[in-house]
Amino acid sequence: MSMQMALPIAMIPGNSVIHRINPLAKIVWVVGYIALAFSTQNVFLLYGMALFAFLLAPIAGVTKPLLKGALILVPVASSLLAIQIIAPAVEKPWTHVADIGVLQLYGDGLYYGFVLLGRVVSCLLMALIMVMTTHPSDLFTSLSKLKIPYAFNFMLAMTLQLIPVFQREVGIIMSAQKSRGMKGRGFAAVLPSFVPVFVGAIERVQQLSISLESRGFGSNGFKTSYRQVKVRPSDWVIGIIGALLLATLVTVSIMRGLWSVSSLVVFPHIFVFWLFIVAAGTFAAIILATLIYAFKK
């Protein structure tokens, strides 16, 4: 019951090949993905990246939580594509495709819409895979090896570590309030469930800062780590391959003027029309469902 509420962005324990890769090698891939995604407009490349990231999920055994996490893409994708069809983010003249009432649909912006979506999808999937397969402490240790400032490093690690704690907390609070007959999930449920979460969060942070200071947080000197992170030859290989491959692709892409293949990709009018129906319909359905939940008592 508490798992229903949980945001699927915490670490999923496991011992897969992906789990065992050194966090630094993973960071190379995530940073490389972000760099590449934003320096190319090649849809094939972008969705190829997304597909590659997605194929890692079954290897790591995180397919189900990954799909759950990727649900956030549904409203993003539907709104992005629908808006690009109504109001293309390219220069006029636009090619008119169809009319729905007062709405005029155009195909010109759709390529760019798919590029934007491809960037979000590929980066999100890769980042989720990394977060789901890396212990926050290992990430911390690895980052401090890179001489990332201690306080910044700690902030990052703490954020990741607190996610599962708060997920559990939200589950308990919802159970407690439902046991008191709290109705609905809309506005009526906001105060009873969020006040305890926020108060709990603030208290926890206070306690954490006290306990940190009492253990000498911020003191100078050499720091050791309880969890040992090994760098094996395979990690070097994965990291170097990732860096070389992604850097090459970034260079090629920039040299080719962002490598846009929009002239090769032509969307049939009927495709644009139906895509709009599906995307706009999905987005409208999500908005409607949210509103119904919000006002239902």
Place this chain on the structure above:
Amino acid sequence: MSNSATATQGVTGQPRASERAVDIRDAHYVYPTGNVVALGGVDLRVEHGEILGIIGQNGSGKTTLTKLFNGLLKPTSGKILINGIDTSTQTVQQMAAHVGYVFQNPNHQLFARSIEEELKFGPRNIGVPEDELDERVAQAVEFFGLKDYIAEHPYRVSFPIRKLVGIASIVTMRPSILIFDEPSTGQDHNTTHIINGLMRRLRDEGTTVICVSHDMPLLADVVKRVIVMKDTRIIADASPREVFADKALMARTNLQAPQITEIALNTVVPRGGHVALTPEELAADISTRIRGTAVTPSSTAR
């Protein structure tokens, strides 16, 4: 069926006399994530007005069992009847009128602007009319000694008071079954005393009280029946006196009887004395024996 049940029971969830408070038949529960078996076939019957303690180590299934009572969890298989109502057909909100659940940490449930509002939240949710709310709140404030705090924000008061507010916010719902999860953890003497008194009073009023606790002296003091859980099953169901006197059972479940009982077991019991549950009982036993030693020298010969 459920309509007529609501009609006869009214908003306070008062049960029909013919039904058992709790009737659990072969309940199993498997957590969906990771296929962890939390309950492996539990049968339990509790009559109205009983006061029941549940003990067992962490992970033995105590909390899972109590969460079945108000429908927070639905059994994977088996049947849970609460006041004759099958929980699998009800939402937690519907069950809230019958079963009150006091969570261990009051911070998980308090949110309102004042303690008064906090006490009204539960009963208002189950449809208690406004004029009756005031009366219920006044009674709770009186019993829990919250008069000085009524207008305070729940997070401004000390932890023991907050715990009492948490309990009071459930008591004002007047459920016919009340579950306490570790009511005495982190409490001062005064609060524990109020909680003890509350449990007795609720029982006298006919409320079924179920108390999950590691606090053996508390259970020894108020509870009349103890069930012991180990590895997802109930392995014993008896009076606290019998349970605490069973050294093998205590050792097997890694539990410790109250110190008073341990002392009695190692001193007076081998000589035919009672298994004491409270200091008063042991004191009475010892004093008769001391008087007895004066007349029977044989007992001092050893």
